[in-house]
Amino acid sequence: MSGETHIRTPLAKVRGRGSAKSGTEHFWHQRLTALANIPLTIVAVVIMITLLGRNQAAVAQILGSPTITIIMLLFIGSTTVHMRIGMAVVIEDYVHDETAKFALLIANTFFTVVVGLAAAYGILKLSFGL
Amino acid sequence: MNAMAETKARVARPLSPHLQIYRLTLTMMMSIVHRITGIGLYFGMLLLAWWFISAAGPNGYARFEWFIGSWIGRLILFGYTWALIHHMLGGIRHLIWDSGRGLGPSEREWLVAANLIGSIIITILLWIIGLLAMGGSV
Numbered sequence: 001m002s003g004e005t006h007i008r009t010p011l012a013k014v015r016g017r018g019s020a021k022s023g024t025e026h027f028w029h030q031r032l033t034a035l036a037n038i039p040l041t042i043v044a045v046v047i048m049i050t051l052l053g054r055n056q057a058a059v060a061q062i063l064g065s066p067t068i069t070i071i072m073l074l075f076i077g078s079t080t081v082h083m084r085i086g087m088a089v090v091i092e093d094y095v096h097d098e099t100a101k102f103a104l105l106i107a108n109t110f111f112t113v114v115v116g117l118a119a120a121y122g123i124l125k126l127s128f129g130l
Numbered sequence: 131m132n133a134m135a136e137t138k139a140r141v142a143r144p145l146s147p148h149l150q151i152y153r154l155t156l157t158m159m160m161s162i163v164h165r166i167t168g169i170g171l172y173f174g175m176l177l178l179a180w181w182f183i184s185a186a187g188p189n190g191y192a193r194f195e196w197f198i199g200s201w202i203g204r205l206i207l208f209g210y211t212w213a214l215i216h217h218m219l220g221g222i223r224h225l226i227w228d229s230g231r232g233l234g235p236s237e238r239e240w241l242v243a244a245n246l247i248g249s250i251i252i253t254i255l256l257w258i259i260g261l262l263a264m265g266g267s268v
Contacts, residue, residue, distance in 0.1 A: 037218070050263070056185060059191065083168075087168075087172055
């Protein structure tokens with residue numbers, strides 16, 4: 001640039017320096033959870049339909065069975081991760097005031113952790129019959 | 131000195147046109163709907179958590195059933211079903227686009243229309259199946 005002789009090619013200079021290979025983490029996780037959510041949502045909807053009109057004891061027994069519990073825990077986990085990234089994108093796109101943006105991003109993390117934990121607790125309680 | 135003054139002065143550069151300058155297209159509408167349904171599902175997760183927690187005892191479950199059986203509960207559940215199916219089909223559409231396929235003018239219009247029509251048909255079918263499972267009592 002300043003007239004010095006550079007033997008190294010631009011590619012050699014850049015290699016291993018630019019991306020720390022973590023910049024696309026949110027992008028990738030959003031698609032990974034989206035993919036996982038497709039079969040999990042279909043199965044969850046089928047389970048919910050079979051539970052319609054049943055009494056509490058039957059619902060508790062079916063939801064608490066090992067297979068259903070594991071499917072629902074996977075559904076809750078994948079969905080809440082997907083929810084958190086999705087809402088963060090919406091906040092970053094539309095909220096431009098720095099203070100409000102950070103407050104909402106924090107609230108987003110708190111909400112998804114609490115609602116995910118509450119749902120997981122609910123299903124585990126049925127499963128372990130506490 | 132001259133250069134410094136220049137950087138400080140606010141240059142009236144042309145701004146890229148925002149949404150309202152463009153003719154509203156179906157793909158744009160569906161992009162917005164994908165976000166809105168996502169936001170709806172986000173808060174709808176509270177309902178799922180309530181359902182699971184309430185299933186532990188008869189009293190709590192009776193309260194949940196009373197709410198979900200009320201007209202407002204049914205309306206929320208119907209909207210939730212449509213939002214879930216629409217967002218899922220929209221997600222599949224986005225995954226197809228991510229692979230670099232279906233981005234042509236006619237293809238993307240077709241995908242978006244299939245998304246909308248498919249979500250309405252599947253939602254209605256799910257509710258028919260659901261109501262049949264409940265023995266036809268609305």
